Amino acid sequence: MTSRLRSLFFGFALATFLAGCGANVRLEPPTIPEPLINSLPMTVAVRLPENFDHYVHQEEVLGREEWTIDLGASNAVFFTQLFKYMFDEVIVLEPGANPTDMAIDALIEPSIDAFEFSVPNQTKTDSFAVWIRYRIRVFDRDGDLVLDAPVSAYGKSLTTALGGDAALQRAAVLAMRDAAALMIMKFDEQTLFTSLADPSVQVPSLATGSDEEAAVSATALGGKDE
Amino acid sequence: MSDALLRVGAAIAALVMLSGCVTSRVENSREGLTGIGEGESVVIMAKSYHLGNETEAKYISCIENALGRGSSGLRVIPHKQFVDSLFPWFEPRTAPAETKGLTKLMERPGVADKIREQGVRYIIWLDGDTEKVAGGGSLSCAAGPGGGGCFGFAWWQNDADYDAFVWDLQGLESAGSVSADFSGTSFLPALVVPIPLIARTQAAACKGLADQLRAFIVSDELT
Numbered sequence: 001m002t003s004r005l006r007s008l009f010f011g012f013a014l015a016t017f018l019a020g021c022g023a024n025v026r027l028e029p030p031t032i033p034e035p036l037i038n039s040l041p042m043t044v045a046v047r048l049p050e051n052f053d054h055y056v057h058q059e060e061v062l063g064r065e066e067w068t069i070d071l072g073a074s075n076a077v078f079f080t081q082l083f084k085y086m087f088d089e090v091i092v093l094e095p096g097a098n099p100t101d102m103a104i105d106a107l108i109e110p111s112i113d114a115f116e117f118s119v120p121n122q123t124k125t126d127s128f129a130v131w132i133r134y135r136i137r138v139f140d141r142d143g144d145l146v147l148d149a150p151v152s153a154y155g156k157s158l159t160t161a162l163g164g165d166a167a168l169q170r171a172a173v174l175a176m177r178d179a180a181a182l183m184i185m186k187f188d189e190q191t192l193f194t195s196l197a198d199p200s201v202q203v204p205s206l207a208t209g210s211d212e213e214a215a216v217s218a219t220a221l222g223g224k225d226e
Numbered sequence: 227m228s229d230a231l232l233r234v235g236a237a238i239a240a241l242v243m244l245s246g247c248v249t250s251r252v253e254n255s256r257e258g259l260t261g262i263g264e265g266e267s268v269v270i271m272a273k274s275y276h277l278g279n280e281t282e283a284k285y286i287s288c289i290e291n292a293l294g295r296g297s298s299g300l301r302v303i304p305h306k307q308f309v310d311s312l313f314p315w316f317e318p319r320t321a322p323a324e325t326k327g328l329t330k331l332m333e334r335p336g337v338a339d340k341i342r343e344q345g346v347r348y349i350i351w352l353d354g355d356t357e358k359v360a361g362g363g364s365l366s367c368a369a370g371p372g373g374g375g376c377f378g379f380a381w382w383q384n385d386a387d388y389d390a391f392v393w394d395l396q397g398l399e400s401a402g403s404v405s406a407d408f409s410g411t412s413f414l415p416a417l418v419v420p421i422p423l424i425a426r427t428q429a430a431a432c433k434g435l436a437d438q439l440r441a442f443i444v445s446d447e448l449t
Contacts, residue, residue, distance in 0.1 A: 033313035036336040127280070156275045158282055174318070181314035 025165045026070045029077035030173045032180055035085050040193050042105040043089040048113050050095070052076040057115045061122055069117065069168060074176070079110050082180050086187065100143060106196045109137040113150055117168065120159060129156045130171040134179055140196055147192060153179035248410035248430045252438045256402040258394065260443050266347035267301035268293065268443065269308045273353040273391075280355040285432060286394070289352065292436030295416035300440060303344050311340050328398040347395055348443060354388035356428040357408075365416055374441040383411045386431035390439055404442055406435040 052075040058068045083090045093099060099107050113133040120126055131154055138147035154173025157167045185192060262268070270290050272281040288306060294302040309316045315331055322331055332338045361382030370373060386408040392401040410425030 033310040035313050036315065036334060036340065038335050125280075154276070158280070177314070178319055181317040181320045184314050186321060198359055 006181065023165055023168075024068045024070065027072060027074050027169050027172050029072065029074045030079055030176055032078065032085075032177060034158050035180070035184055037086070037184055040087050041194060042087050042196065043091070043103065044083065044087045045091045045093055045099040045104045045107045046079065046083050046104060047093045047097075047099070047107065047109045048076050048079060049109075051112070052079070052110075055112065055115075057117075059117065059179075061119055065119070065121065067117070067119060069167075069172065071172065074172075075096050075110075075112065078176050078180070083108065086184065105141055106146075106193065107139040107143075109139070111135045113216075117171065119168070124164075126159045127156050128159065128167040128171045128176040129154065130168070132172075132175045132179060136183070138192070138196075146196070151182055153182060175185065237297065237436075238441060243348070248408055248425050248427055250409075250430060251407045252404065252434045254402060254404040254438055254442050256442070258395070258397070258399060258401050260348075260392070260401050260445065262300065262347055262443055265301075265345050267303050267345045268348040268350055269303045269305055269344075270306075270350050270352060271305050271316070271321070273351050274321055274323070276318050279353050281352045281388070281427075282355060285315050285356070286352060288429070288432040289390075289436050290348075292432055293440055298440065298444070300443065301345070303346060308344065308346065311344065325393055325398060325400050328393070328395070330414050332398070341395060345367065348401065349393045349395060351391040351393070352388060353391070356384055356386040356431065359383050359385045363414075365414060365420070367416075367420075375418035376420045377418070378416055380414040381411060382427065383409065384427040385409045386427045388431055388435055390415060390435060392439070392442065402442065404435060404438045406431050406438070408434060 025121065053073050055071040056068065057067065057071070058163070060066050064076055080090070080092055091099075091102065091104065111134065113135045115130075115132050117130045119128055123129070131152070134151040134153065136147065136149055136151055137145060140146050155171040155178055157170035157174060159167045177225045252440035270293070272283075272284050272286055273279040290302045290304065293300050314320055315334060315337060322328055331340075361380070363378065363380035365376060365380040367376040386406070388406050390404045390406075392403065393399070394401040408427050408431040410427030410430065412425045413423040415421055415423075
C-alpha cells in the first residue's frame with residue numbers, strides 16, 4: 001500500500017514537472033464569419049496541399065519548454081471557407097485530380113511557407129503571438145502562373161485565466177483571420193481575378209517567375225520574403 | 227479570550243480598509259456635441275495590436291458591463307459580435323485608425339446596413355493597459371513536517387492608464403476622448419500567515435472610465 005502511495009506521489013510530481021515544461025495545443029478548425037464583400041463572378045479550382053489536413057508545428061523555447069501546436073485540418077477548412085465566400089463557384093480538387101479539362105477561370109494553390117509562435121517566457125510579456133506565412137499561387141485557365149506571393153499574417157492574444165493553451169489557440173485563429181482580411185483586401189484591389197475572368201481586361205504586371213517579380217507581388221500582398 | 231478576538235478583528239478590519247488605496251485622475255476632452263437616442267447603442271473596441279496596443283480583453287469586458295449596468299445603462303453591443311458582423315473590416319489590420327477612414331468604410335458593401343441594423347451610434351476605442359511599475363520587499367515561506375508559514379513583507383505598485391476615443395458614426399467624426407490614470411499600491415505582510423492587501427487598480431480604472439464615458443455620451447454640454 002505504501003509503495004503504491006509512493007508511486008502515485010512520484011507520478012503526480014513527474015506529471016506536475018512535465019506540465020511546467022511545455023504544452024500540446026490542438027486547434028479546432030476555425031469558422032470565419034461571412035465577409036461583407038461582393039463575391040467575384042468566377043469559377044476557381046483550389047488545390048490544397050496534403051499537410052493542410054494535418055499540420056503540426058513543434059518549437060523548443062529557450063532550450064527548456066517544448067510547445068507543440070496541432071492545427072489539424074484548420075488550414076483546409078479555413079481556405080475552403082474563405083474561397084467559397086470570395087468566388088461564386090469553388091471546386092476543391094481531390095488529390096491527383098487534373099484541372100486542365102475543367103471549365104475554370106483560375107487555379108489557386110495555397111501553401112504554408114513558415115509558421116512561428118512566441119510564448120510569454122520568450123517575450124517577457126503576457127502575450128502569445130503567432131506568425132503564419134502562407135504562399136498563394138494562382139494559375140490562369142491555360143495553366144500559366146500569374147501570381148506567386150506570400151501572405152504574412154499575425155495574431156496576438158494575452159494570457160487569460162483560461163491559461164496559455166487557450167491564448168495560443170486564440171492567437172492562431174487571429175492570425176488566420178488576419179490572413180483572410182489581407183487576401184480579401186488585396187485580391188480585390190489587384191483586379192487580377194477580374195482579368196482572369198475576362199482576359200480582355202489588362203492588369204499591371206503581377207506575373208512572376210523571377211525573384212524581382214516575386215518581390216513585387218510580395219509587397220502587393222503585404223508580406224515579403226526573408 | 228473575547229478581548230483577543232476583538233483585537234484580531236479590529237486589526238483585520240483596519241488592514242482591509244487600507245487595501246482600498248488607489249489614486250485616480252479622470253479627464254475628458256470634448257470635440258463635439260454628443261447624446262444618445264432610444265435604440266442607439268455603443269460598441270467598445272481595443273485599438274489594434276498592430277499599433278502596439280495591449281489593452282486586456284477582460285478590461286474591455288469590464289467596460290462593456292459597467293456601461294450597460296443600471297437603469298441609466300447604455301445599450302452596449304458586444305465587441306466580438308460587432309467585429310464578426312462586419313468581417314473583415316474591423317480586424318486589427320483593417321480597422322480604420324482615424325475617423326477620416328470612416329467614409330470609405332461606409333461605402334463598402336453591407337457595412338452601413340450592418341451598423342444601422344445594430345443601432346451603433348458610437349464606437350469607443352480603448353488604448354492602454356495596466357502594468358506593474360514598481361515593487362519591493364522580501365517574503366519567504368517554508369514548510370516542514372510540523373507545519374509551515376511565511377515571514378516578510380512585499381509590496382508592488384500597478385498603474386492603469388487608459389484612453390477612450392469616442393467616434394460618432396452619425397457624423398462620421400470624433401466626439402472627443404476620456405482618459406483615466408489610476409495608480410494603486412498593494413501590500414503583502416506575512417507573519418506565519420500572509421495577509422494580502424490588494425489594490426484593485428484595474429477594477430477602479432474600469433469603473434472610473436465607464437462612469438465618465440457614460441456621462442460624456444449622455445451629456446450634450448461642451449466642457
